[in-house]
Structures are given as C-alpha cells and as structure tokens.
Amino acid sequence: MIRFVGMAAAVLLSGVAGALYQASRVEPRLAPADAVAGSPVEPGRSAPPPAPIDDRQLDALADRIASRVSARQGLAAPPAPVEPKAVPAPEATPQQRAAAGRAGDIVDRALSRGSLSPDDVRALRELGPQLQPAVQEALRMKLIQALNRQELRLDPRAGLP
C-alpha cells in the first residue's frame, strides 16, 4: 500500500515538474521600447546641457546629504544600553548593624572550623530578615568562595542559608 502511494506521489510530482519546466520555457513578453517612461527627451532632439553647479551649491548639497545620512544612522542604530544606576542602599540601622556583626561572626567561625553546621545555617536564616540584601549577598558569596576553594563543607541537610 505504501509503495503504491509512493508511486502515485512520484507520478504526481513528475507531472508537476513537467508543467513547471514548460512554464519556464515560455519567453517573457518584452515591453515595447516606446512604453519606457521617464525619458524627457523627445526622439530626434538632443538634451540641453546641464547647468553648471558652483562650489556653494555643491557644499550645500554635501551638507544636506551628510545631515540626512547622520539622521538615518541615528534612527537605525539600536538604543544605547542603559547602565543600571546603582541605587544607594539606605544606611543600616543599629539593629541591622548588630545583625550583620553576628552573622559575620557565625560565618567566620564556620570558615575557621571548615564546616557550616545546621545550627549555623539556622542562626543565619533567623538573622536573614534583619540583614540588608547586600550584606546577605556578601556573606553568601564568602561561603560559596570558601566552598570552591575546598575550605568549607556544607551539611547537605541544611545547605546554604
């Protein structure tokens, strides 16, 4: 059955190919020469010589072209990437400073021991809401960098805070 369908498809395709071949052999009809538009010169008459352009006109033309090109380039160019403005973090409150100090001590003790215990992680999580995002980011990166230097081991049950 599949072979029969394949044969039928081949016959159909060959017919289509033949029709396309015949169509491609038809010569294109050329437009008559007198139908070409845009020629202001009448047959049998020569065109008047163009008026000479002086330097001032040339300069003005060059300026116009330059301004148009620069305007187009300005439109085509993608907008310059906007650098994210660093939003200054609000000054830490005394509570935040105290929490940052305690969290820093926990991280330093863990690094000196070479392991971050589940108790450390729990304590850091509890301090987390009191820490500024930048402080938490810095402490987390300190732990990860120590991990990658093989100076710290995590307890998989607690992970990273």
Next chain:
Amino acid sequence: MKPLFASFAGLIAFAGIFFAPGRSLAGLDYGPLPQTGYCYRYPDSSGGCGGTFTGFRLDSDPNTYAQVSTSTWGNGRYFYASYRGIYVGCAVSPYASQDLKNQIEKLPLFKGQFWISFDSSGYCTDIELSQASYYQQ
C-alpha cells in the same frame, strides 16, 4: 515517441518503488536516560557540574549530592554540590541576565540532564537544561 513514453513511465515506476518507504522505523532509542552526576573544578576555583539529580543520588560515593535553591529574599538563587570529595557551589548574581535567572529557577523542577558552570568568584556563568528524544522520557 512511443519508446520515449515507455522509458519515461518506467523511470517513474522505478522512482516510485525506489523512494517509497518499505517499512517505517522509529527514531533513535538509547533507552533510559543515563542517571549520572559529576563535578569538577579548576585550580582557580572555577568549575562545573552536570548530570541529573537522580544521578547524584545514585552515585557510588554516599556523600555525593547536588542541591539548587531559589528564594525571594536577597540573592537567593544558588546551586551547590559535593561530588566524590569535591565541594562546589555558585550563586546567580543579582546583576546577571534574566535568562540565567530564569534557567536556575527552572532547575529545581527539572528531571532531565543539566549542566552548570561557575567562575572563580563563585558566580554561575551558564546553566543548560537538556532533554533528548533518544532517551526514554
């Protein structure tokens, strides 16, 4: 003209027989997805991990594991793993592309093969999630 037509018809018949599929075959089938996991690191502390979470769990070293965490607080997108005595981890920088953030957020639910690499500062640099038709889904 008649012999020409006959040869043309013969050619079509040959093409039909030659090009018709005799029997359809399925695509590549390499069987179940290989469940492996591995990590490596370079002396500058950059490196990477790849495989599946199941692969990490099935590793011969009982201390091998991989974990990914995402949190809405702070820079809470990070991955870490222990693989046969190597400890590695990385966080997606808060200034990283949205693409990278989207990728790590898909990772906790992902059961296919993943690949994650990180630089010497501990930031994740690339996260690839991959599914392939030639493994049983």
